[in-house]
Amino acid sequence: MTESLRVAIVEDSTLLREGLVRLLAEAGFETVAARPDATDLDETITAAQPDVVVLDVRLPPTHRDEGVRAAIRVRATHPQVAVLLLSQYVETTYARELLAAGSRGIGYLLKDRVTDLEQLRRAIEDVAAGGTVLDPQMVEEMLRARADPLARLTPRETQVLRAMAEGRSNAAIARELVVSPGAVEKHVTSIFGKLGLEESAAAHRRVLAVLQFLGA
Template structure:
């Protein structure tokens, strides 16, 4: 079991009040806060210098307020395997939780801000992920169980947007114009949709049609 007094922690949250509040809570818990940031990129830029044991991140942060936090968390786990990550969010983002947990090697957590009842609960969660455990809010667990039975639920928000436009009969070029992204980015999303729906390229079936049918039959 990790010694809380020796844990080095960094936090990234765009809310100044919440960020400063977490720093004070970490101090009361005996953690050493070695970095505090308003966005995920700043955390990543200094992680080689701060060398934290645990990175605590919000899911939605600047500039788009979509998935910056979880993308950073995934990158931290890939490039700094000795650093655990704990996502704190106001919402149950099942897709993001699934992406973060897909490696299955622990050192990860996902808690809902409004459901953390005490300092001891937060302290325990940080200590557990630092020790290689996995900490999930029960609502996040329920969301993950639902997604196991519904492949479409595994789509990211961007993939869902692409899927909706595919269902409208738009081409990749048309989707790119509508979403103001490159055609290459659309193609990557479409390929990912096919993979998540288990639609292999058989050479005969039209995967685009099958994907749209699966979407419309939800």
């Protein structure tokens, strides 16, 4: 099976990209494309016909979630192509977004696992066969977040919620964190969503969010 699998790599780090090419060759896979960003990825897939696309979560130009967005597009436009995301850190929000796009033929591994050739080989074979592969540390974090909604918050969102608990307005929080009021509003909206607080005339979401924070 490994000899027939064709893999495309999207990784902006030249060192890691070239390292992946060598590792994949050692594992018996054929690298049919190796790109530094997701620009024209659709055309690359059409031309190279990979079975699996391996992407870094953070890609140019902003190095935020370009890899996740690209992976979701690949699954939507090329459902026959599996995707394996690589991340430097445990980012459960991105994993959930990927899973929400479909649970077949997807994977999410920490980059530390890439040095384990056998684990990398199994992950690529599994997603190519339509399976789902999640890094063990990712599963642990997702289970913990499910048990504790506050664990889903990013460090910045936790800062905002703590300031809310201290009675600060959005404008005051913006001044304290040196961000725009609009950015604070986005964080607050995200906090409400992650804590499962739907808009309701019968409840004040800001108060409910603070109560969850203090109760923890």
